[in-house]
Amino acid sequence: MSLVSLPFYIFMCVLLLLYYRVRQKDQWKVLLLAGLFFYVWSDPFMIIFLLISVFATWKLMLNPVKSHFIWVLVINLGILIAFKYSVNLGVKDLAAPLGISYYTFMTIGYAHDCYDKKIEPQRDLFRYALFVSFFPQMTQGPIGVYQEMMPQLEEYHGFDPDNIKKGAYRILIGIFKKMVIAGRVAYYIDTVYSDPEGFPGLTLIIATFFYLIELYADFSGYMDIVCGISKMMGINLKENFKRPYLSKNIPEYWTRWHISLNEWYKTHLFMPCVTSGFNRNFAKGLAKVFRKAKKGTLRLILPTIIVWITTGIWHGARLSYLGWGVYFAIVMLLSFTTQSYVKKLNEKIHWNKDNVFVKVFQVVRTFVIVGIGEVIFRSESFSDAVAIFRKIVTDTRINASSIAQAMTPFGNGNQAAASVLILSVLILAQLIIEIAKERDEKAFTGHRYIYALAMMVTIVLFGVSGASNFMYQTF
Amino acid sequence: MEELLKILRDIRDDVDFENETKLVDGKILTSFDIIQIIGAIDDEYDIAIPAPQIVPANFNSAEAILALIEKLKG
Numbered sequence: 001m002s003l004v005s006l007p008f009y010i011f012m013c014v015l016l017l018l019y020y021r022v023r024q025k026d027q028w029k030v031l032l033l034a035g036l037f038f039y040v041w042s043d044p045f046m047i048i049f050l051l052i053s054v055f056a057t058w059k060l061m062l063n064p065v066k067s068h069f070i071w072v073l074v075i076n077l078g079i080l081i082a083f084k085y086s087v088n089l090g091v092k093d094l095a096a097p098l099g100i101s102y103y104t105f106m107t108i109g110y111a112h113d114c115y116d117k118k119i120e121p122q123r124d125l126f127r128y129a130l131f132v133s134f135f136p137q138m139t140q141g142p143i144g145v146y147q148e149m150m151p152q153l154e155e156y157h158g159f160d161p162d163n164i165k166k167g168a169y170r171i172l173i174g175i176f177k178k179m180v181i182a183g184r185v186a187y188y189i190d191t192v193y194s195d196p197e198g199f200p201g202l203t204l205i206i207a208t209f210f211y212l213i214e215l216y217a218d219f220s221g222y223m224d225i226v227c228g229i230s231k232m233m234g235i236n237l238k239e240n241f242k243r244p245y246l247s248k249n250i251p252e253y254w255t256r257w258h259i260s261l262n263e264w265y266k267t268h269l270f271m272p273c274v275t276s277g278f279n280r281n282f283a284k285g286l287a288k289v290f291r292k293a294k295k296g297t298l299r300l301i302l303p304t305i306i307v308w309i310t311t312g313i314w315h316g317a318r319l320s321y322l323g324w325g326v327y328f329a330i331v332m333l334l335s336f337t338t339q340s341y342v343k344k345l346n347e348k349i350h351w352n353k354d355n356v357f358v359k360v361f362q363v364v365r366t367f368v369i370v371g372i373g374e375v376i377f378r379s380e381s382f383s384d385a386v387a388i389f390r391k392i393v394t395d396t397r398i399n400a401s402s403i404a405q406a407m408t409p410f411g412n413g414n415q416a417a418a419s420v421l422i423l424s425v426l427i428l429a430q431l432i433i434e435i436a437k438e439r440d441e442k443a444f445t446g447h448r449y450i451y452a453l454a455m456m457v458t459i460v461l462f463g464v465s466g467a468s469n470f471m472y473q474t475f
Numbered sequence: 476m477e478e479l480l481k482i483l484r485d486i487r488d489d490v491d492f493e494n495e496t497k498l499v500d501g502k503i504l505t506s507f508d509i510i511q512i513i514g515a516i517d518d519e520y521d522i523a524i525p526a527p528q529i530v531p532a533n534f535n536s537a538e539a540i541l542a543l544i545e546k547l548k549g
Contacts, residue, residue, distance in 0.1 A: 116526070116527040117527070118527065251505070251507065266506065271526045271529050272526040274510055274513065274526070275513065275523065275524060275525055275526045275529065277523070280517065280523060283514070294486075294511060294514070295511075295514035295515060295517070295518050296486070296510050296511030296512065296513065296514030296515060297511070297514075298514070299510055299513070299514045300507070300510055336507060339507070
């Protein structure tokens with residue numbers, strides 16, 4: 001069931017009626033049933049894997065000893081790997097159960113926290129099942145943290161018209177981003193990336209720029225919708241994006257993009273790797289070779305490589321995903337290892353980091369570095385990515401003919417000019433709406449009604465009706 | 476304490492470690508800085524800090540870091 005479809009919103013209306021009418025002590029049960037109903041409607045047979053994961057993890061973690069934790073990892077990662085890499089394992093291509101990546105992350109996070117004694121295991125199977133199957137976040141995140149989510153899910157939430165208004169507004173922003181922005185730029189990107197050799201460098205640069213816009217509008221649009229749905233039920237989900245394209249360096253970018261996934265990796269893979277005995281010895285071995293290097297920096301090398309390669313192949317069994325992971329591992333390591341040298345250099349050349357031009361330079365530089373990574377990610381194959389980079393370097397001229405060629409994926413003549421104009425206005429509108437959203441997060445002021453009306457009209461006029469599948473749902 | 480402050484200043488000379496009590500919660504230290512601190516503590520005191528101990532409360536001030544070192548030593 002797509003979150004941008006009529007059946008879903010009928011389901012939401014019925015759910016809200018039930019949610020606010022049942023007895024206080026039964027409210028969480030409505031959420032659990034809604035989650036199971038949503039899953040069965042979307043992916044009826046695959047619910048068996050969700051139920052296996054829920055029951056096995058809950059039962060094993062009642063006594064959170066090491067062997068039980070290992071079993072949780074084997075069962076959950078076993079199912080995930082079997083579905084994600086079935087083709088590479090020589091089996092036929094199996095369609096993965098809905099949300100398997102996301103609920104596996106949540107499950108492992110819960111088990112790890114139980115094992116580390118950060119939380120008490122949940123004694124009630126059904127309450128634990130609610131944590132994993134809370135339907136707004138199960139299919140595409142944000143990846144829920146048990147100790148943050150469970151109190152909110154168990155707690156009774158009385159009807160509050162303000163939550164309904166704020167939630168509905170947030171949903172509208174999400175639909176606008178998904179159907180209007182992401183939907184409109186998708187055609188251009190698909191046309192160019194399906195035949196990169198057939199287009200000049202400038203077109204490839206524009207397609208890559210649009211791809212970054214599409215990724216953000218699609219993914220953060222989805223987050224707006226799920227945050228809005230949760231808000232209507234009085235539940236606040238963690239923000240998964242904080243203006244990532246305004247980051248001044250790559251480490252900062254990864255604290256502002258897909259925040260819940262990066263925090264999960266930091267807590268459950270990166271930090272355990274950093275503090276492991278193996279990494280400690282590895283860093284001590286490196287220190288004998290790199291005598292001048294800071295010890296802490298040497299400790300980052302192995303965990304950074306492990307985390308980024310794992311993140312890359314988590315997206316799927318494609319060489320370009322692995323390449324993307326390796327690329328960001330290198331960028332992160334360069335950023336870590338050169339930090340002290342860059343600081344000294346900045347002092348020498350009197351580089352004022354508060355200067356607005358310096359800030360703009362840093363933001364653009366970060367955007368370009370991210371863009372290079374996303375070319376690798378988006379390419380159908382690794383050789384396509386190489387071809388795109390070659391074309392951008394050797395075949396980028398800005399003149400009347402290359403600009404005319406860059407317009408061709410939009411259509412011909414006036415149609416192309418109108419498309420460029422409309423798209424520019426829409427992207428600008430998205431920026432204004434987002435800034436307004438952040439500025440008055442707490443108060444629902446009058447001008448929001450004007451924005452809401454403008455978004456509704458824009459969705460009807462320019463929304464791409466077929467754009468109902470979200471990109472990150474497939475991961 | 477002086478020894479620890481010297482280690483911390485070597486890592487970040489722009490931070491007032493003596494008085495600051497929200498090093499992590501106030502986003503003064505980054506993850507990168509914390510890993511530098513973990514590495515330096517290991518070298519100076521020969522203490523391996525386990526992952527579950529890497530929580531904001533243990534790194535919010537120089538005093539909290541010292542208390543963690545004492546706890547792990549004991």
